Amino acid sequence: EIQKLVNFDLGISPKKLEWAQSEQLANAFKKIKWMAPPATGLIPIGEKLVEKALKKLLEPEFVMARTRDPKVYKGGIPFLIEVGIAYGGNAGRETAEGKKMEIMRFANRAPLLFDAGSCVTTSAINSIDWKRYYVQDLENSPLSIFINLISTHVPYTSAGKQSIAEEDEVNEEIRFAAMQILRDLQIFLGGKRRAADQAEKKRIFEKYIPETAKSLSKLTGEKEEALIKKLEKLVLDRFGKDFSKEPEEEKEEVEEGEASEE
Structure with a gap:
């Protein structure tokens, strides 16, 4: 299978490999779907x-x-990643300026309390384009992000075991796990935004119903009370439904678009 991905004979002596061929070989290994290691x-x-x-x-x-x-x-060192994301409620950490995003870091279920800045969990989370998922300001969002690295050999940055080293594979898995969740968070936040927009429009229309009914009453001769009821029904019919739910076809499009990132 690897032979199909390179344009040279794999039987060549390693001593005769050129730099471009070595790069081809390394890229080919990345494209192969390997069997998952024993867990x-x-x-x-x-x-x-x-x-x-x-x-x-x-x-x-x-x-x-x-x-x-x-x-x-x-x-060859096996590991797996668990990620949980909570939004709203008591999520995030309380500060004098308000709610801030927090990353709850764990390695083999043990909490990592220090050196967050040098941890792969922090760099992986910060590398995601959060605005794409309707999180406009990550640092000032009510978000709690739980990350647990499980491995037979955790790549700590030091003997203090308070920070996980920057390993590309670990970084990538944290990103992928987070983005899987963010697809659903995007739909949830999109629904909240649509519902808020519709509620604001409804409030504005309701505000001008009395004035509109009064003017229409003068023009048509119809009673003002009857016109108010008709206008209220029109507003309710237009803005009374639940706009917080996203159509299924939109959700499918989001998922298909995100799948390409993985």
Whole structure:
């Protein structure tokens, strides 16, 4: 299968490999879909338990968790990533300026309390285009992001074991897990935004109903009270339905578009 992805004979001696051929070979390895490593030693918390814990702790408006399939880094060390995202409610950390985003970092279920700036979890989360998911200001959003790295050998940055080293495979898995959840958060926030827009339009129309009815009454001779009732019904028919739900076809388009990132 690898031979199909390179334009030279794999039987060539490694000593004779040119730089361009080495790059081809490295890229070919990345494109191969390898069998997932054995996960017997990797015990995740589980999506349901992560969601249950976040709900109980934060009482959020939105919560979701994802557990990725096992992967390897540095050629053979197995690991897997769990990510949970909670939005609204008590999510985020309280500061004098208001709610701020927080990343709850764990390695093999043990919390990592220091050196967040040098941790791969932080760089992975910051590398995502959050505005695409209707989170306009990540740092000042009511978000709690739970990340748990499970591995037989956690790549800590130091002996203090408070920060996870920058491994490309780990970074990528955190991003993918987060983006899987963000598809649904995007739909949730989009629904909230549409509902708020419709509520504001409804409020504006209702504000001018009395004046409109009064003017129409003078023009048509119809009673003002009857016109008010008709106008109120028109506004209710137009803005009374639930705009917070996104059509199914729109959701499918979002999912298809996001799949290309993975």
